[in-house]
Amino acid sequence: MSAEFHGLRVLRGDPEATAAGLAGRRVRGVRRHGKFIEIELDGERSFIVHLGMTGKLLLNGAPGKHTHAILTLDRGTLLYDDSRQFGRLELSSGLPARVQALGPEPLEVTxxxxxxxxxxxxxxxxxxxxxxxxxxxxxxxxxxxxxxxxxxxxxxxxxxxxxxxxxxxxxxxxxxxxxxxxxxxxxxxxxxxxxxxxxxxxxxxxxxxxxxxxxxxxxxxxxxxxxxxxxxxxxxxxxxx
DNA sequence: ATCGGTACCTGCACGC
DNA sequence: TGCGTGCAGGTACCGA
Known part of the structure; x- marks a missing residue:
């Protein structure tokens, strides 16, 4: 994939370094951890997405005024759109601590x-x-x-x-x-x-x-x-x- | 460790 | 038609 970012608010970390870290990676899978979305990449990296209040991940959608990230994949583009900018995007090695600290899944807890x-x-x-x-x-x-x-x-x-x-x-x-x-x-x-x-x-x-x-x-x-x-x-x- | 309060944003509906 | 107010699927961070 390749990635570009607009604006600094929703991205945790440096836009250039994040784009460089994402360049050429393959998506291995997608997992959910509560409200966090983990896009698993090769090289033990994960792209973590939280939609906040108004965030949207859109496959092959039209970019607009509130598009903060465009990920170009082999089979289309994935946009991150978020008018209130309460969502967060982050490239990380494994799961961030705050995601690991989440309580159990409500559909699984006994x-x-x-x-x-x-x-x-x-x-x-x-x-x-x-x-x-x-x-x-x-x-x-x-x-x-x-x-x-x-x-x-x-x-x-x-x-x-x-x-x-x-x-x-x-x-x-x-x-x-x-x-x-x-x-x-x-x-x-x-x-x-x-x-x-x-x-x-x-x-x-x-x-x-x-x-x-x-x-x-x-x-x-x-x-x-x-x-x-x-x-x-x-x-x-x-x-x- | 846990708690309550505040900050962070844009857009919309409402009353004047 | 503006303008001010209150409200909105959330979390991070701070001090107590």
């Missing part, structure tokens, strides 16, 4: 390990679900949707949950993620896959960005509060501390 990790945390449930060292890959939408399905208040203290409620949350996380993946994700305003296609799970959101609308279970108006500086949506009647 109920026992989940419960044990939960008991060690004093923070609010919503903040904990957003913490990538607790579980990798859960973001603001799926944190709110999972807590709603489990009937747990976003301000509930993690360590105080027990038994049945932990089991419900473990199941709710798995269900909401599995359904969202099957639906191609949630496209609110920006998200598209590598072929530019939108997901459809947003039409099945129960609480996320539904402030004031009736709860689908009990009809009470959905409330919005801030937890860990993030908009948090929940049903004040169905979700208990």
């Amino acid at each position: 109920l026992g390990e989940f419960a044990e990790r939960l008991h060690r945390r004093k923070t609010k449930m919503k903040a904990l679900l957003l913490n990538q060292k607790f579980l990798r890959g859960i973001g603001n939408i799926y944190a709110d949707e999972a807590l709603f399905r489990a009937g747990i208040h976003p301000l509930a203290t993690a360590a105080r949950l027990k038994g049945e409620r932990i089991r419900k949350l473990h199941a709710a996380i798995r269900e909401v993620l599995a359904e969202a993946i099957a639906a191609g994700g949630s496209s609110i305003s920006d998200y598209v896959d590598v072929d530019g296609r939108q997901g459809s799970f947003q039409v099945r959101h129960n609480v996320y960005q539904k402030t004031g609308e009736p709860c689908p279970r009990c009809g009470a108006p959905i409330r919005r509060i801030l937890v860990a500086q993030r908009g948090t949506h929940f049903c004040p009647k169905c979700q208990k501390k």
Whole structure:
């Protein structure tokens, strides 16, 4: 491949050195680590991509105002486009420490390990679900949707949950993620896959960005509060501390 | 080690 | 038509 970069914000490291390090490499595979994408290259190198809020990797897409990287491959081009520039690109040897430090995959973690990790945390449930060292890959939408399905208040203290409620949350996380993946994700305003296609799970959101609308279970108006500086949506009647 | 708060960006919808 | 405000799929970094 060959690579060119525009702007300095999204790229970690020197643009020239990164382009030189990528030149002539072959892509061996692509793996996901929570929200980090690892493009495995030959020579024990990896190109690490995090999409942030508005990042997109697009295969054979049209470059635009917010295109920060163009990777030219044998079979087409891969663009990195990101209007808010919260995403990051990095050429590294192996996995960076912050990627290795991620918590377990939510679709793989056992109920026992989940419960044990939960008991060690004093923070609010919503903040904990957003913490990538607790579980990798859960973001603001799926944190709110999972807590709603489990009937747990976003301000509930993690360590105080027990038994049945932990089991419900473990199941709710798995269900909401599995359904969202099957639906191609949630496209609110920006998200598209590598072929530019939108997901459809947003039409099945129960609480996320539904402030004031009736709860689908009990009809009470959905409330919005801030937890860990993030908009948090929940049903004040169905979700208990 | 863990926590909460702040900084980093652009774009859009809204009210005046 | 502008202009100010608030909001948005996230993480890194800082001090307590």
